[in-house]
Amino acid sequence: LPKQKGRVAIVTGGTRGMGFETARHLASLGMHVIIAGNEPEEGAAAVSRINEECYEGKAEFVFVDLTSLKSVRHFVQKFRDRSLPLHVLINNAGTMLVPETWTEDGFEFHFCLNYLSHFLLTNMLLDLLKTSGREGRCSRIINMASATHYAGEINLEDLNKRVVYSSHGAYCQSKLALVLFTYYLQEQLAAGGFSVTVNAVDPGMVDTALYDNLWTLAQMMKKPVAGILFRTPAEGASISVYAAAASEMEGVGGCYLYNGQKTQSSDLSYDSELQTKLWKKSCELVGL
Template sequence: MWLLSVLVPLVRLYFCGAKVLFYQMFYRSFKLPVLPKQCGRVAIVTGGTRGMGFEAARHLAGLGMHVFIVGNEKEEGTKAVQKIQEDGAEGKAEFVFVDLTSLKSVRQFAQTFRDRGLPLHLLVNNAGTMLVPERQTEDGFEFHFGLNYLGHFLLTNLLLDILKESGKPGRCSRIVNMSSATHYAGIMNMDDLNRRKHYSSHGAYAQSKLALVLFTYYLQEQMMAGGYHVTANAVDPGMVDTALYDNLWTLAQMLKKPVAKILFRTPAEGASIALLAAASSEFEGVGACYLYNGEKRSSAEVSYDTELQAKLWKRSSELVALQKA
């Protein structure tokens, strides 16, 4: 039983990966169109110190945005801001230390941001980890679930009122959640979200990415029902050559290196899909989409289960004590 619980998620996840690589073998990354200027607008990008997050932050600052780069590596954050400044960005970049595996840290950042009295027009929930050995966050959550999903769930909700206030007709505030094709392999076990019974890093990662899609759709439904000018979309960057793959097995790492050079997207290409959702005129007022390679795609069938969306939202709110935030 234990072996099956480990092997099934592994096979499902690598099958998804193989399908993505096959696609990328024949189709180039879409070309990001020229995006409208974003002067005077404010953005938060989690995991913005390197990889896709940095590329997204750099592009947004170049469009004139005031970008808050959120991360847990102070030295990397300082360097990221310096690079953006050296690029001569029209906007501004600031680094803020936040540990998304700590609910306390997330709450502190949200309060600090609120105290600044700034609007918030864009939240890019990009930070993530993949295939780490079994471990828990300081709050006792399975690490993938805590970092990839719960930290972003709490952050989004704590800043949601500012996003609502900042959105205007024809100029919505936007939330962009970085998911992955691996969400197709995800299974939401509502009775064991922390994977205590039979741990699989592959299953845990896929579950966290499915949770982000379910969260996106439910959030968008709430925004529409309330008449708020806020949109939420999930994006899939494809397979991108970033540090996310550092936790692969040694053999997989050896095989990945030559393949990545040929078939993987660059961080800039991976960030382009998030930028499309974040700033393009095409997606003004458009939410509840799953985007891949510049196009709207159907996400996993289970992600459209409205009952499951509601259950996950309620359970997540309980886990992060949202009513006490």
């Protein structure tokens, strides 16, 4: 991959697992990486480890709680106050199969953390991404998707799953929402002639803490087969790093990447009317 000296990246959920490996790899290419997360001690350890290993770039930790829209806004303001450019935004943080839980803003937990907060974060940083990108050197947004989006459904009248709750259904919905968001945003960026691309990345099954909420039997079954069936965090991160830095991805947006290859996402994800309705609804929910 080409060196990324002088470029600035934000990686949400970069204190451990796939996010950490993504941040580490980008820093090794010369990037200044902002790790955005809600665990200061983990963040300090991650930054220390990366900065000890990487001589080209550097990493730092900045707190954000993605279950709080107020915290997202505070994070963005802190970043803006530093007058830094922004060349890469990797919306990596996520949660999976948590019991029915509501955020302080009244949103279903998966929907808020996996999708809605990243929707707000991206939109509030979009002007910086636009001014930082240029022709032949676009800024890049990467949304961390999942194959579970193929089973996802969107009910715009019940995005918080209050009628019938299923943690699996809520997770699938949040990942489908990210893919719909990816395609709609890319269309708007292309129409405006901006040097910014956005892609969705499916890292496959990765052995991370994301699976900690599986029921006990599944956890017992997972441990002996994880090394065979699951990718390591570094292997999973390689796809998002490829999307963020590869020359082949310059100027390429609106893709669903699996194994670094452009792949068809679900039929529903290409529904332009649904993309538009979800965008407008999301703007209402976050106050944009």
